[in-house]
Amino acid sequence: MKVVYFDVESIESEFLSKKILKDSLLEQKPLHEYTKVKPEYADAEIISVFTTSRVSGKVLEQFPNLKLIALRSVGFNHIDLEYCKTHNIIVETSPNYGNITVAEFALALLLDTARKVTYSYNEYKNARIEPKSLIGVELFGKTVGIIGLGAIGAEFARIAHGLSMKVLAFDKFEKEEMKTKYNVEYTDFNTLLENSDFISIHAPLTKDNYHMLNAEGFKKMKNTAIIINTGRGELIDTQALYTALQDGEIAGAGLDVLESEETMTETDYPIGRLDKTTLERTVINSRLFQLDNVIITPHTAYNTKEAVQRILNTTIENINAFMEGRIQNAVKL
DSSP states (O other): OOEEEOSOOHHHHHHHHHHSOTTOEEOSSOOOTTOOOOTTTTTOSEEEEOTTOOBOHHHHTTOTTOOEEEESSSOOTTBOHHHHHHTTOEEEOOTTSSHHHHHHHHHHHHHHHHHTHHHHHHHHHTTOOOGGGGOOOOOTTOEEEEEOOSHHHHHHHHHHHHTTOEEEEEOSSOOHHHHHHHOOEEOOHHHHHHHOSEEEEOOOOOTTSTTOBOHHHHHHSOTTOEEEEOSOGGGBOHHHHHHHHHTTSSSEEEESOOTTTHHHHOTTOOGGGOOHHHHHHHHHHHHHTTOTTEEEOOSOTTOSHHHHHHHHHHHHHHHHHHHTTOOOSBOOO
């Protein structure tokens, strides 16, 4: 079977070139709505993509022989699942590669925002040292609300408990182990918003939780609260977030993901392809960068040597198993 890997970074290329089948192809660029698939890729039966690709039906119809999409991610909201279901294309994920990696990065964003690390660095570099403006807040004894207590959220709860923080959690499924080991208190969404000093989002994006944190939600939060998002940008209404930060409804934000983030991270993104909604989000994202109480990173929470290797190992295992007639880590279509 012909396999094409898209979104391939140099560190991945080095690893994949030693592990993949000889007739597999590596492509640095991602797939997008505007992508014209190269002729040498069009007959692929398997493609592998990262979250930087946006794999719509318009893209998929250029692969008439496609049987499997092997995702190098846990999330799958960037794939047109309805098209895959209709055309009998199996979608497989790479689970559990970044539980510790992403949780640690969420903590880094939380500490950076709470203690104004990046802000202090920039002020110092520019010879502006005003201790009053650099005052931060401690994590010890504070309440952190975790939205989504799956594998990554559970790791974050473990870390927060170790820092002597009180942990609230909002999740459809309660785990007794979380209660007994880390004193996690499960609660409803509004109670979590109202009582948390910090909130860390670790939920997957689904059709039911799009913009789960909106203008109404920000009004319920403490004006001293800090929001951390390493999940998906679309879980937060970006306009509402910007307004809440500007109006002092919350104190700060640490964001590794944004809505329409591809327009910020891809320098060759065609401006002519920006629709009204994407253009508006891009403008708001740019304005978020100008706020002193916001830290933004380019969807890099997953990015450690250990996690990348786990992703690639699982992806190759998924592909090899599929070629042998076995399906594993499949998304329910």
